[in-house]
Amino acid sequence: MTDLPNVQPDSRTATVLEAPDRMVKVREMFGIDTDMEVPAFSEADERVPDVDPAYVFDPDTTLAILAGFAHNRRVMVQGYHGTGKSSHIEQVAARLKWPCIRINLDAHISRIDLVGRDAIVLRDGHQVTEFREGLLPWALQTPTALVFDEYDAGRPDVMFVIQRVLETEGKLTLLDQNRVIRPNPWFRLFATANTVGLGDTTGLYHGTQQINQGQMDRWNIVVTLNYLPAAIEAQIVLAKSGEYDKPDGKKTVEDMVKVADMTRQGFIAGDISTVMSPRTVISWAQNTLIFNDVGFAFRLSFLNKCDESERPLVAEYYQRVFGKDLPESVVGKA
Ligand SMILES: Nc1ncnc2c1ncn2[C@@H]1O[C@H](COP(=O)(O)OP(=O)(O)O)[C@@H](O)[C@H]1O
Ligand SMILES: [Mg+2]
Numbered sequence: 001m002t003d004l005p006n007v008q009p010d011s012r013t014a015t016v017l018e019a020p021d022r023m024v025k026v027r028e029m030f031g032i033d034t035d036m037e038v039p040a041f042s043e044a045d046e047r048v049p050d051v052d053p054a055y056v057f058d059p060d061t062t063l064a065i066l067a068g069f070a071h072n073r074r075v076m077v078q079g080y081h082g083t084g085k086s087s088h089i090e091q092v093a094a095r096l097k098w099p100c101i102r103i104n105l106d107a108h109i110s111r112i113d114l115v116g117r118d119a120i121v122l123r124d125g126h127q128v129t130e131f132r133e134g135l136l137p138w139a140l141q142t143p144t145a146l147v148f149d150e151y152d153a154g155r156p157d158v159m160f161v162i163q164r165v166l167e168t169e170g171k172l173t174l175l176d177q178n179r180v181i182r183p184n185p186w187f188r189l190f191a192t193a194n195t196v197g198l199g200d201t202t203g204l205y206h207g208t209q210q211i212n213q214g215q216m217d218r219w220n221i222v223v224t225l226n227y228l229p230a231a232i233e234a235q236i237v238l239a240k241s242g243e244y245d246k247p248d249g250k251k252t253v254e255d256m257v258k259v260a261d262m263t264r265q266g267f268i269a270g271d272i273s274t275v276m277s278p279r280t281v282i283s284w285a286q287n288t289l290i291f292n293d294v295g296f297a298f299r300l301s302f303l304n305k306c307d308e309s310e311r312p313l314v315a316e317y318y319q320r321v322f323g324k325d326l327p328e329s330v331v332g333k334a
Contacts, residue, residue, distance in 0.1 A: 017041050019143060019186055020098075026066055029095055032059045038070045039186075040096040047099035047144070049090040054239030056232055058088065064223035065092045069145070069188055074166065074218065076151065076191045079225035080264070082277020085192040086149055088225065093145050098188070100145040103135060105154035114161050115174065131174075136165065140172055143186030151191035159215065165189070166218035191219065227264060230257045233278055241285045252294060255321050256281050259298075262317040272313060274306045295326050 020039035026032055041048075061077060065088060068075035077085040086102065093100035103109060116134035120127050139146045148154070148162065165172050166189070172181040227233070234253045238244055244253050260276035267275040276284075280302050287297035298318055303326070306314050315326045 017043055017143075020096075024096070026063075030057050030062055030066075030092075032057070032062060034063065036063070036066060036070065038066050038096060041098060041143075044097040045099055047101060048097050049094040049100055051094045052087070052091055054236060055087070055091045056228065056236050057091070058084070058225060058228065061088050061223050061225045062092060064221050065089055065190070067221060068190060069093075069096060069098065072185075072188065073220040074189045074191075075221045075223065076193060076219040077223055077225055078193050080227065080268075081194060081275055082279060083225045083227050084278060085225050086147065089145070089147050089190050089192070098145050098186075099143060100147065101135070101139055102147040102149050104149040105158060106150035109158055110155070111157040111161050114158060136161065137172055137174060137181050140165065140170070140181050140183045140187050142184055144184075145188040145190060148189075148191040150193070152193040163215050163218070166215065227261070228278070230254070230261060233257045233260070233281065236278060237282055237285050240282050241289065243289055244285060252288070253285060256284055256294075258321045259317050262321070263302075263314065266313065266317070272306065272310045274302075274310070274314075276302055280305075294322065295324070299326065 020041050022040055022042055023037045024040045026034050026036040026038060029038075061084075064075050065077070067073050069092070077088060079085055090100060090102070103114075112134065114134045114136045116132050116137060118129050119132045121130045122128075123130075136146075154162070165183075170183045170187070170189075172183075173179070174181065228236070234250070234257050237253045237256070238250065241253075244250060260278075260281045263272060263274070263276040266272040284297055284301040287301050288294045291297050291300075295318070303311055303314055303318075319325050
């Protein structure tokens with residue numbers, strides 16, 4: 001998926017195919033027990049995400065996303081940080097070869113970035129003012145799956161614009177332009193969020209806003225993705241670092257997942273504020289191969305990202321699972 005925001009519309013190329021040109025069986029492509037079929041493209045352009053061959057699809061989440069693609073449902077994936085929300089949408093799009101763009105609403109995205117702005121351009125040697133479409137009108141007119149990431153962190157002015165696109169017909173009126181944009185029939189809309197729009201009821205997600213009920217109602221499908229079972233997470237790590245595919249290697253990976261799970265429990269309980277995502281476990285495993293030292297790799301992959309005051313507790317998680325202390329220099333003084 002391309003993380004935009006600041007790409008000039010002009011530099012974006014047209015899609016290879018204007019519409020899906022085949023149907024795929026979900027059972028065959030995703031190994032999920034269903035007769036569902038989904039439209040797909042047979043050729044990919046550069047906005048189609050790369051396939052991660054080791055990706056493990058959670059059936060419920062995957063079916064919800066596929067329903068979004070097949071039936072033009074607006075799908076929101078909700079769940080804790082690092083559980084695979086964004087990558088699930090991305091990997092489904094990759095399999096369907098559906099162009100996909102992710103906009104992180106957290107990243108200081110403004111209304112103007114989304115809608116567009118007047119720009120001064122040279123035309124036949126004269127300076128003229130010209131409207132440059134933002135990401136939203138541009139994406140709306142193409143067969144693109146647009147993902148609003150960190151939806152619950154969006155600024156009010158941005159949410160206001162998005163609300164208009166969420167209306168039934170999904171038309172976007174560019175007021176300054178006196179123009180109405182109709183969505184391409186293959187335009188799709190997804191969102192990921194840490195909360196279910198009720199604001200932060202857990203105290204875990206400080207940047208989040210309450211999403212108004214009318215706005216929330218316009219999402220047709222909301223699916224919750226929590227951490228995958230430990231055995232599956234270990235399987236993902238193994239798939240990404242084949243070096244561990246032997247008995248003691250597997251044990252190490254399982255132990256890493258145990259430590260990760262303790263950080264997640266600690267995070268949910270409010271004991272620590274940094275959580276080990278599956279991504280961190282993967283890089284811990286890879287860094288361990290580089291340094292040939294699981295404790296040192298733990299420091300560089302995760303511990304150093306934690307608040308200093310929380311490091312002793314995090315080091316204790318490691319100690320409990322691996323049965324040895326991290327060296328003093330690693331832990332720091334409490
Ligand atoms: N089901 C999965 N299969 C394989 N890798 C996964 C899976 N879920 C998460 N990951 C890994 O964890 C990383 C973080 O996932 P991401 O989708 O960014 O989480 P979120 O959007 O929920 O914060 C991904 O880049 C991917 O490498
Ligand atoms: Mg994400």
